[in-house]
Structure formats: structure tokens, C-alpha cells
Amino acid sequence: DTEVTQTPKHLVMGMTNKKSLKCEQHMGHRAMYWYKQKAKKPPELMFVYSYEKLSINESVPSRFSPECPNSSLLNLHLHALQPEDSALYLCASSQVQFSSYNEQFFGPGTRLTVL
């Protein structure tokens, strides 16, 4: 199984809503990532979890709250988002974080629209 799955595929939320994005992988990878991608731009790293612990936070606003309940699951909790947060949110995983030679596998993404 070389797949990273993400749910939901699409999400529309108001600025006062609370919602969560979910990501799952069963490749035994111990590093998991959240990226944000705006139209016609490259993916931008948001968070990295290594062995279920938050390793990197790229100065992301606190309205985005990541969570890694176990080695296979990664969540992104959303609260009080702004319309400019509308984007494709990508989850990725790799065998480990601290290695030059391991590729990141991406999920299909969640298309988020904030009204």
C-alpha cells in the first residue's frame, strides 16, 4: 500500500466554523507533513511531524492546529479561518524526516473554500 488518503476531498466552511482535515497512511512512514497550495503556486510547507511529535511549524497562524494521534494519522484542525486561507491542503509522508534520501508521498489533497 503506497497510498496517502485525505478526507474530505472538498470542504466549504464559514469564518466562524470549526472543521478538521484528516490524513492517513499505512506505509509505516514516521514523518508526516501538511502543505498548503494556492493556485499556480508550489506547495508551501506548514507542519512536519516526526515520530508523532511536532518537529517543524513554519510560523503558521494558530487558527491552524495540527494533531498526530498515532503513526498513521494526521489531522489539521481549522478554526476562525479567513477567505485567504482557501487553498488545496496536501498531506504527505516519508519514511523518516531526517534523511536526504527519502521521497515524500502526497495525498490527493482537500480543496478548502472559506466563505
Next chain:
Amino acid sequence: DQQVKQNSPSLSVQEGRISILNCDYTNSMFDYFLWYKKYPAEGPTFLISISSIKDKNEDGRFTVFLNKSAKHLSLHIVPSQPGDSAVYFCAATHRAAGGTSYGKLTFGQGTILTVHP
């Protein structure tokens, strides 16, 4: 400061011909380079990678060349097929201080490849 650059926003190629996608980088600490392919509404898919200790890596129709002195890499697709039409991202990663890799990918802006039948 864009450390990985793909200067061609788009490339159009005839089926069966060679596609050459280019990528330049400025950070001399980068030591591993990857190419990803992305279809609309899907996540990026890993294609091929190359370590800085090599200058060429081949996998089927895909070959990546690395010129460290020029800080330039290229992806060759031969022969190109209509199914190769997608956005191609070049990415690089580097070692943090102390010799261990950071694990962070820095992406280029992407090149839209269109292969015409």
C-alpha cells in the same frame, strides 16, 4: 528569495519527441533533488530523484541530469506521451547544520507540460 526556479511556466511538445524541463537553484547546501508530477485536483506524484554525488539518474523514459557547477538540473522525457501532460515541479532538500538532512522540500514554481498527439 526563490531558491528553486523553473523559468519556463509552460512547454508544448509533440508526441514521440523529447520533453526537457529545466530547473535552477541558488542554495549550494541543497544535496538532493526530486521531480514531481501533478495532475489537476490530485496531489503531486514522485517521479525521479538525484543525489548531488551523481550527475545522471535514469528510470525508464525519465532521466534527470544534474550540473552542480551551474546549479542546474533538467528532466528529460523520451518519448513524450499525451499522458505526460501535467504540471512538473522540481524540488530540493538540504542538510541542516551538523550533517543531518532537514527533510524540508523547497519547490520550484512548476512547468505546465502539454504533449500533443
